[in-house]
Amino acid sequence: MNTTRRDFLKVGAGAVAATSAVSPKSNEGFFSIASGRSEAAPAGEAGNMIYRRFGRTDVHISAIGVGGHHLGDVATLDEAVQLVHEAVDAGITFFDNAWEYYNGKTETILGRALRDGRREKVFLMTKVCTHGRSGKLAMQMLEDSLRRYQTDHLDLWQIHGIVYDNDPELAYAKGGVLEAFDRAKKEGKVRFVGFTGHKDPAFHLKMLELGYPFDSVQMPLNPFDANFHSFEKQVLPEVNRRGMAALGMKSMGGTAWGVGAGVVQADEMLRYAMSPLSRPLFAAWTRWTCCTRTCASCEVFSR
Amino acid sequence: MTQSEMEALRARCAPTAADGRFEPYKVSLRYDNPMTRMPHGFPFDHTQREVTEMLEKADGPWLVPETTPETSRR
Numbered sequence: 001m002n003t004t005r006r007d008f009l010k011v012g013a014g015a016v017a018a019t020s021a022v023s024p025k026s027n028e029g030f031f032s033i034a035s036g037r038s039e040a041a042p043a044g045e046a047g048n049m050i051y052r053r054f055g056r057t058d059v060h061i062s063a064i065g066v067g068g069h070h071l072g073d074v075a076t077l078d079e080a081v082q083l084v085h086e087a088v089d090a091g092i093t094f095f096d097n098a099w100e101y102y103n104g105k106t107e108t109i110l111g112r113a114l115r116d117g118r119r120e121k122v123f124l125m126t127k128v129c130t131h132g133r134s135g136k137l138a139m140q141m142l143e144d145s146l147r148r149y150q151t152d153h154l155d156l157w158q159i160h161g162i163v164y165d166n167d168p169e170l171a172y173a174k175g176g177v178l179e180a181f182d183r184a185k186k187e188g189k190v191r192f193v194g195f196t197g198h199k200d201p202a203f204h205l206k207m208l209e210l211g212y213p214f215d216s217v218q219m220p221l222n223p224f225d226a227n228f229h230s231f232e233k234q235v236l237p238e239v240n241r242r243g244m245a246a247l248g249m250k251s252m253g254g255t256a257w258g259v260g261a262g263v264v265q266a267d268e269m270l271r272y273a274m275s276p277l278s279r280p281l282f283a284a285w286t287r288w289t290c291c292t293r294t295c296a297s298c299e300v301f302s303r
Numbered sequence: 304m305t306q307s308e309m310e311a312l313r314a315r316c317a318p319t320a321a322d323g324r325f326e327p328y329k330v331s332l333r334y335d336n337p338m339t340r341m342p343h344g345f346p347f348d349h350t351q352r353e354v355t356e357m358l359e360k361a362d363g364p365w366l367v368p369e370t371t372p373e374t375s376r377r
Contacts, residue, residue, distance in 0.1 A: 100338050111347055131342040161339045198328040220328065223312045227320035229329055250328060258325035263316060275304040 049091025054123070054192070055215055055245035059155075061094040061123045061276055067249075068126070071106045084113035088121055091107035098127035098160050099141045107148035115150050124149065127196060130177045132170035138180035142189060152296030156216060157181070157190040162197035168206040171195070178212055192216060198250060201234040208238055221252035223272050224258055248273050332357040 051060040066087050074080040084095075095114075097107050107126060114122060127146045128138045146152065159177055162168065171177050184190040194216030195207055204219060217239045219231035226232045239246045252259060252266065252274035259266050304312070316325075323330035332340075332353040340347075340357075348354050 100336065129338060131339050133342050161336070163335060163339060164343050166343075198334060200329070220326065222326075223309070223316040224320040224325045226313045227317045228323050228326060250326070253325045254328045254334065255325070257327075258319065259314065261319070261325070263319055263325070264312065268312055271304050272309060275309055 007239045026101050030077065051093070053245075057192070057215070057244040057245075059123065059192075062092045063091060065094030065096055066092055068095065068110060069101045071097075071109045072102035074109075077109060077112070079186075080109045080114040084110060087117070088114075088118050092180045093122045094125070095122050096125055097145075098129060099145055100129040100160070104144065104148055105144055105295055111149040111151070119149075119151050123155045124151065125156035125158065126154060127158045128177060128180070129160045131161060132164070132167060133177075134175050135177050135180035135183070136175070138177045139183065142180070142184055146189065153188060154190045156194060157184060158216065158218060159195035162195050162203050162207055163199035165200075165203060167197075167203060168210055171207065172210050172212070178196045181212075192245075194218060194245070194247070196249070197245075198254075201229055201231050204231065205238065208235075208242065214244055217244040218247040218249055220254075221246075221248035221273055222251055222253050222269055223264065225250070333360060 050063045052059050052063050053059070066084065070081045071083070087095075095110060097110055101107070106271060110124075114124070126149070128141050128145075130138045130141065134170065140159065142154075145154065145157075159171060162171070176297045181190070192215035195204075195215045196218035197203055198220050201219075204217065207214075208217070213283065217235065218233055219239075221232055221236070236246055252269050256266065256269075258264050259269065317369060319325060328334040333356060335357060337347070347358070349358075
């Protein structure tokens with residue numbers, strides 16, 4: 001492993017510099033770990049990280065997070081565990097994942113990395129992958145995720161991939177995944193729930209219109225999105241209006257082909273995704289694993 | 304970024320954003336995990352380039368999930 005924690009903190013410091021403005025709507029904006037106001041903020045150093053309020057809750061999460069899928073891309077378990085440790089030490093509290101990533105491998109990696117006292121320092125998320133199937137299956141997946149994570153609860157459980165036009169209908173169907181959300185919350189196995197998707201803003205809007213009180217909504221947010229079937233223009237305002245936490249993804253456009261084509265620079269994409277001025281509740285999670293290790297020149301983003 | 308910086312970046316991206324070429328997750332199957340597609344009852348047509356690319360990119364072995372999947376296209 002060639003990248004050091006110092007290297008990562010340089011990236012973190014750059015992000016702070018890029019987003020050092022206070023959100024116009026949120027009085028909280030973001031703050032340093034030293035303020036002690038973040039529920040999941042790690043103790044000690046790592047004062048360069050920024051934190052944002054999770055929707056209307058009192059919880060604050062790091063404005064940059066670790067994408068779980070990429071833990072499966074790391075060559076060895078030891079390296080992946082060390083990468084998570086460095087992230088926690090650097091002040092990152094938001095950890096993404098999904099039940100189906102690498103058939104559960106990445107949840108297992110994260111669980112291994114967070115045991116021994118790190119679990120309580122982070123805001124732990126994973127996604128349920130029923131893809132239109134039953135709430136019963138969702139609860140089975142939840143038990144899988146909890147076992148892999150070596151924890152008794154998730155901080156955030158999101159529906160993975162609202163990408164087909166009938167996904168909202170299936171989610172809201174009797175016996176569907178939303179019933180599992182209610183049950184899991186009631187049993188104390190999850191604190192917050194939400195959904196994700198990258199295909200069409202209309203599907204996201206349908207999920208919202210049908211009325212379930214989601215805590216978070218995850219969507220692509222980048223300067224290309226703003227010009228084409230835009231989640232930023234169509235979905236983000238509605239999410240903010242409802243006081244839900246808006247979580248960004250695809251901050252590099254997924255493939256980073258726009259970076260490779262020379263249209264934009266990687267740091268511009270990241271700064272755009274993290275800019276709070278037009279999205280006060282926005283918290284970006286991005287693949288700092290790539291940013292700091294795989295391809296520092298941002299030439300070969302693979303996803 | 305300031306609002307004006309964001310607006311400038313959006314404007315710079317606009318000419319190449321209009322057909323989704325730099326957002327393949329919106330306009331292709333590239334980001335649709337087969338595990339997403341199967342429960343919806345969509346077939347795998349291996350003659351389709353997009354399906355082939357999706358399968359090549361997917362996490363394997365994706366046909367052996369830990370929890371037995373249902374199939375329920377309603």
